[in-house]
Amino acid sequence: MSEQTAPQGIDALPGDLMMWVLIVSELLVFGAGLAAFMAVRVTDPVGFAEAQGHLNATAAGINTVVLVTSGWFAALALRCSETGQIGRARGLLGAAMVLGLVFLVVKWLEYVAKSELGITFETHDFFLFYYMLTGFHAMHVIAGIVILALVAWKISPRNTEVGAAFWHMVDLVWVLLFPIIYLL
Amino acid sequence: MPVTQAWLSLIALSLGSTLLALFGASGIWAALAMLALAWIKAQLILRVYLNLQSAPGWGRGFALVLAIYMSVIMGLAVLAG
Numbered sequence: 001m002s003e004q005t006a007p008q009g010i011d012a013l014p015g016d017l018m019m020w021v022l023i024v025s026e027l028l029v030f031g032a033g034l035a036a037f038m039a040v041r042v043t044d045p046v047g048f049a050e051a052q053g054h055l056n057a058t059a060a061g062i063n064t065v066v067l068v069t070s071g072w073f074a075a076l077a078l079r080c081s082e083t084g085q086i087g088r089a090r091g092l093l094g095a096a097m098v099l100g101l102v103f104l105v106v107k108w109l110e111y112v113a114k115s116e117l118g119i120t121f122e123t124h125d126f127f128l129f130y131y132m133l134t135g136f137h138a139m140h141v142i143a144g145i146v147i148l149a150l151v152a153w154k155i156s157p158r159n160t161e162v163g164a165a166f167w168h169m170v171d172l173v174w175v176l177l178f179p180i181i182y183l184l
Numbered sequence: 185m186p187v188t189q190a191w192l193s194l195i196a197l198s199l200g201s202t203l204l205a206l207f208g209a210s211g212i213w214a215a216l217a218m219l220a221l222a223w224i225k226a227q228l229i230l231r232v233y234l235n236l237q238s239a240p241g242w243g244r245g246f247a248l249v250l251a252i253y254m255s256v257i258m259g260l261a262v263l264a265g
Contacts, residue, residue, distance in 0.1 A: 013242055014235040023234075031253055038260035045264040061202030065195055068225075072191035075233050079187070168233040175198075175225040179218040183205040184261060 015161045023169040026140070030133070030173045034180050037129040041184075044125070051126035052182070054119060056110055060182040063106050064174065067141075070099035071171040074148070074164040081160035089160060093152040096167060100145045107138050130181055137173055144170045190232035197221045197228075215261040223254045 006012070013020055041048045077092035114127075121128050144167045151163035201221045204214060227247060230236050236243035 012239040014238050035253075035256060035260070038257055038264070042260055042264045048264075057202065057205050061198065061206075064198040064202070068191060068194040068198060068229075071229065071233050072187060072194075075187040075191075165234060168229055171233065172226055172229045175194075175229065176222055178198075179201055179222045180257065183201060183218050184215045184264075 019162045019165045033133050048126045051124045057182045063103050066099050066103050067174050070096040074167045078160045078164045082157045090152045093148050097145050097148050140170045185232050190228050197225050
């Protein structure tokens with residue numbers, strides 16, 4: 001009789017190895033961007049605080065709730081996919097995508113409000129980082145919605161796990177970006 | 185931890201940091217509190233949403249890297265005053 005042992009090393013990682021490589025790469029890029037923001041902020045704390053006063057922390061707070069809730073739907077979709085509840089899994093992935101779209105609409109309204117105030121990349125270093133980091137993150141939200149749509153179409157436990165992992169990475173980046181850019 | 189419990193915790197922590205900012209909390213201690221809340225949220229997403237709780241070794245590795253990173257960010261927040 002053979003004894004089953006728990007996976008070790010790389011095999012112990014939940015999900016697809018290449019998705020973890022992508023997640024770590026993305027975290028390094030955003031991590032470096034946010035650390036650079038914090039380092040430049042040290043040189044001009046008053047200017048950064050003044051610039052930050054033009055941001056809408058409430059809208060960003062709402063977007064945080066929206067994104068962590070969509071992550072919850074994606075995590076539940078994986079459980080359903082693993083237990084063969086395909087219709088329910090598709091519905092939950094659809095709900096996660098809808099909340100992703102809500103996030104983008106709030107983000108778009110935020111950009112429109114900045115534009116109406118004449119705030120651009122060149123207004124202050126703060127806004128250079130603001131547009132670069134939040135814009136790059138928004139592109140990942142768009143990519144995540146496309147990936148979740150593909151997963152819902154070609155649904156399987158493995159595909160759902162990979163798609164949900166990408167979506168959670170987008171979520172993870174936002175929970176770090178939110179206080180650093182909007183609240184400090 | 186089940187995903188629904190993690191989600192409720194994430195909502196509570198997000199509301200906590202937003203309310204801190206909206207009620208005018210400022211200065212070094214407020215910044216450190218908001219970053220600490222973000223740290224806990226990031227850890228929850230890694231452990232529960234990304235299921236690193238099923239791979240304790242990897243979970244500890246990611247937690248260590250996150251701890252070093254957040255310490256650097258907190259240090260920079262203190263330097264900015």
